[in-house]
Amino acid sequence: MATERYNPRDAEQRWQQEWEKNNVYKTDNDDPREKYYVLEMFPYPSGRIHMGHVRNYAMGDVVARFKRARGYNVLHPMGWDAFGMPAENAAMERGVHPAAWTYQNIAAMKAQLKVMGLSLDWSREFATCDVEYYQRQQHLFLDFLEKGLVYRKQSKVNWDPVDHTVLANEQVIDGRGWRSGALVEQRELTQWFFRITDFSQDLLDSLDTLDQWPEKVRLMQRNWIGRSEGLTVRWEIAEGSQKTAEREITVYTTRPDTLFGASFLAIAADHPLARELSAGNETSAAFCDECRRAGTSLAALETAEKKGIDTGVRVKHPLDASWELPVYIANFVLMDYGTGAIFGCPSGDQRDLDFARKYDLPVVPVVMPKDGDAATFTVENEAYIGDGVMINSRFLDGLSTEEAFERVAATLEKTLIGNQPQAERKVNFRLRDWGISRQRYWGCPIPVIHCEDCGIVPVPKKDLPVKLPDDVTFDKPGNPLDRHPTWRHVACPHCGKDARRETDTMDTFVDSSWYFARFTAPWEDNPTDPKAANHWLPVDQYIGGIEHAILHLLYSRFFTRAMKAAGHVALDEPFKGLFTQGMVVHETYSRGEGAQREWITPAEIRIDEIDGKRRAVHIETEEPITIGSIEKMSKSKKNVVDPDDIIGSYGADTARFFVLSDSPPDRDVIWSEAGVEGSHRFVQRTWRLISEAAPALRQAEAKPAKSGNALEISQAAHRTLKAVGADYEKLAFNKAVARLYELVNALAAPLTEVAGGKADAATVSAAKDAVVILINMFAPMMPHLAEECWREIGGEGLIAKGAWPSFDADLVAENEITLPVQINGKKRADLTIARDADQTAVQSAVLALEAVQAVLNGQNPKKIIVVPQRIVNVVV
RNA sequence: GCCCCAUUGGCGGAACUGGUAGACGCGCUCGACUCAAAAUCGAGUUCCGAAAGGAGUGCUGGUUCGAUUCCGGCAUGGGGCACCA
Numbered sequence: 001m002a003t004e005r006y007n008p009r010d011a012e013q014r015w016q017q018e019w020e021k022n023n024v025y026k027t028d029n030d031d032p033r034e035k036y037y038v039l040e041m042f043p044y045p046s047g048r049i050h051m052g053h054v055r056n057y058a059m060g061d062v063v064a065r066f067k068r069a070r071g072y073n074v075l076h077p078m079g080w081d082a083f084g085m086p087a088e089n090a091a092m093e094r095g096v097h098p099a100a101w102t103y104q105n106i107a108a109m110k111a112q113l114k115v116m117g118l119s120l121d122w123s124r125e126f127a128t129c130d131v132e133y134y135q136r137q138q139h140l141f142l143d144f145l146e147k148g149l150v151y152r153k154q155s156k157v158n159w160d161p162v163d164h165t166v167l168a169n170e171q172v173i174d175g176r177g178w179r180s181g182a183l184v185e186q187r188e189l190t191q192w193f194f195r196i197t198d199f200s201q202d203l204l205d206s207l208d209t210l211d212q213w214p215e216k217v218r219l220m221q222r223n224w225i226g227r228s229e230g231l232t233v234r235w236e237i238a239e240g241s242q243k244t245a246e247r248e249i250t251v252y253t254t255r256p257d258t259l260f261g262a263s264f265l266a267i268a269a270d271h272p273l274a275r276e277l278s279a280g281n282e283t284s285a286a287f288c289d290e291c292r293r294a295g296t297s298l299a300a301l302e303t304a305e306k307k308g309i310d311t312g313v314r315v316k317h318p319l320d321a322s323w324e325l326p327v328y329i330a331n332f333v334l335m336d337y338g339t340g341a342i343f344g345c346p347s348g349d350q351r352d353l354d355f356a357r358k359y360d361l362p363v364v365p366v367v368m369p370k371d372g373d374a375a376t377f378t379v380e381n382e383a384y385i386g387d388g389v390m391i392n393s394r395f396l397d398g399l400s401t402e403e404a405f406e407r408v409a410a411t412l413e414k415t416l417i418g419n420q421p422q423a424e425r426k427v428n429f430r431l432r433d434w435g436i437s438r439q440r441y442w443g444c445p446i447p448v449i450h451c452e453d454c455g456i457v458p459v460p461k462k463d464l465p466v467k468l469p470d471d472v473t474f475d476k477p478g479n480p481l482d483r484h485p486t487w488r489h490v491a492c493p494h495c496g497k498d499a500r501r502e503t504d505t506m507d508t509f510v511d512s513s514w515y516f517a518r519f520t521a522p523w524e525d526n527p528t529d530p531k532a533a534n535h536w537l538p539v540d541q542y543i544g545g546i547e548h549a550i551l552h553l554l555y556s557r558f559f560t561r562a563m564k565a566a567g568h569v570a571l572d573e574p575f576k577g578l579f580t581q582g583m584v585v586h587e588t589y590s591r592g593e594g595a596q597r598e599w600i601t602p603a604e605i606r607i608d609e610i611d612g613k614r615r616a617v618h619i620e621t622e623e624p625i626t627i628g629s630i631e632k633m634s635k636s637k638k639n640v641v642d643p644d645d646i647i648g649s650y651g652a653d654t655a656r657f658f659v660l661s662d663s664p665p666d667r668d669v670i671w672s673e674a675g676v677e678g679s680h681r682f683v684q685r686t687w688r689l690i691s692e693a694a695p696a697l698r699q700a701e702a703k704p705a706k707s708g709n710a711l712e713i714s715q716a717a718h719r720t721l722k723a724v725g726a727d728y729e730k731l732a733f734n735k736a737v738a739r740l741y742e743l744v745n746a747l748a749a750p751l752t753e754v755a756g757g758k759a760d761a762a763t764v765s766a767a768k769d770a771v772v773i774l775i776n777m778f779a780p781m782m783p784h785l786a787e788e789c790w791r792e793i794g795g796e797g798l799i800a801k802g803a804w805p806s807f808d809a810d811l812v813a814e815n816e817i818t819l820p821v822q823i824n825g826k827k828r829a830d831l832t833i834a835r836d837a838d839q840t841a842v843q844s845a846v847l848a849l850e851a852v853q854a855v856l857n858g859q860n861p862k863k864i865i866v867v868p869q870r871i872v873n874v875v876v
Numbered sequence: 877g878c879c880c881c882a883u884u885g886g887c888g889g890a891a892c893u894g895g896u897a898g899a900c901g902c903g904c905u906c907g908a909c910u911c912a913a914a915a916u917c918g919a920g921u922u923c924c925g926a927a928a929g930g931a932g933u934g935c936u937g938g939u940u941c942g943a944u945u946c947c948g949g950c951a952u953g954g955g956g957c958a959c960c961a
Contacts (some may be wrong), residue, residue, distance in 0.1 A: 168959040302877040738900035820896035827951045871895040
């Protein structure tokens, strides 16, 4: 009777070869069945996959296999997000060419993914650094340029004055360059931009149609796009104040109702007026420089202490010309948003209030809560930002905030200064155009040529691709394309004169903004084959980390619209269903500080617990290591766990099953191996139960029992089948796992009986039916074990090509239900009663219960609440 | 700083649309098998309490017959903030 333990090392390889031999996962674009496109966000080829990848791809694979079993023609491709900074860093640190480094990493990671047994169509694989891919991206860029979706403008970068290099925000640590340690400056460069703001309103409105996206992602995008309705208001500069060439300052405000609470104007350091004043004033120039040094990131800007300086310029209040207000240059005002100038109403905005207190500016409350008292309402250290009733606001007093908004808007629209209205209604978006220029080598070259006579000349499509030169060096700082001896020299396609290539490459977000479309016909000479793209798109189920909730997804949505404008696809929204899986997070470990800080992988350290305190030491050197915060697994922080150990000891199925168990897939998990033994036990237990019963099962016909002893077996199997199918549809893998455990627990005794030859024919048939269902249910999660079990019980063909079984409705229905009985909201008893019993029957049955009688003590209950099919609550 | 999310036993978590809190797994305890161990099987396992019973879903206040679930405030942790991908 004893069978051998399941050996994943042997079985997994065998079945992977079998699938490959049969081309099971190769997708035919002309297959007539209904399509289903499932896609996981493709990985950056950092070198090794980590548990976060395993989790992501295991989920996608369950969906792919499940949908295949449900009869769909499934597209499930894989590729590589292969351009980006780490390859250049490796080149600088180790002298490897970025291409060599990247392709080696891809080979290593592909091997790891292969071991996982994913049902991917590898024939469609590509890397974004393949010339064949980025050539089509250049084609798209030229099309967008032609459609007016691309332009150039001045924009700021982090400049390292020692390394002569543009730094990413990530590379700026406490205002200094990560390698040189030099204070980072901001430099203005002319850079390329995509006009994503052309689509602001549409990108916002269409969020409502994405009903298969998580609400939180839609909300984040809505806030990011940041539509606001407000007023631009012109403030005249008062005579007799600081001299300036300007006559007025235009301010954007969403709160014109609070105009009578204004106590200052604040302008950005890059505002034309600030620049003008700085030219002749050292203090103001120094302050503006300081603001610019703060870094390009919004987070850095907003966490910095709020500061400003008085320019000496005074402006006239738009509703009272005799009222003059000071104009400050302030570090919290952004030139990119609105008009680069605001009016500060300290009582209605916390930031303005802090600023006013700091510089001793008046604070006049102008809005109070509806039920407030105007005589006593004051604002001290907390601004009142809500809606309410206007006070201290002259002709607005007593109005609601909305009414006041309208009155001010109507008044100022009619007031003319120099024949122009003083104010105009304006819809404003927080969303900015997408800067795609990168001063780096390892990216897609922007296919443009600069000619002294002809200006900017697009590279003709017939001259594509603009290939990256291979012979580059990274021993010197700066962009290798810039200092390449020949690459940038080229004849102008227009006039033939000597000209130079654009040396900026594209942001890697561009690469990932259309790869999903390329997968539909990766062999096509044009960027897409519109027929294939329109057949497969939108992606039915897109799965990836929540960290991409805004940028990647928004850029892809824009790109799809731009591609539509250029005729490459016929749709707006690329992703119909989105699932944001939680991240696999882990503690970080490091030694050294600041720019010297060096990250250490978990594999290199040991955790000791001394007096209840956790301490980390380096295994090799025994030196103490700093335990840092818990963060998403990333190559840069090295807090990654390689799945090879787990797959090596337990097999891919156990690893897949384990990462799908327990945690809800959209929740972050702190990585821990505790519990992997349980998953492995389940694999072995399932194999043992099935293989021991297999000789008997092979002979039997699968037939659910409708009555008798075996009924329970069939009910358990069919109820689980219904529930697991629903779980897979919702991507609730952890729940499916729990149900499978329950079913196997329930089948253990009958299968042992069958194996021992002690079961009657009806039981053997019901057991066979249950086992067939069981194997099909765990097949999407543990495909190798499923094939092995399937063959063992004499199944025909491959489970990977099999159809999802259907459940028997009679077996799923419940005739009797057990109602919990509460007394005053606390459960005191159970009542088992026919499912269709009516309210009165339930009530009298409840009153007859001993527990209820005891509490009632002969009296009548105050109230009995019967929630059909759910619960009874007796109120005493 | 701003936007979004999470918080339930020793641990991961379950609880459908407001209706039995703790399914399932891990760990632990006890038992069976064994010369012994591993593997396996069985029983128990929120906390307090001998028990009866009581308390309990980060904290706090509210709505409700009834709140892990809805609303207000707070705390802690995580993600994003436009050049990490």
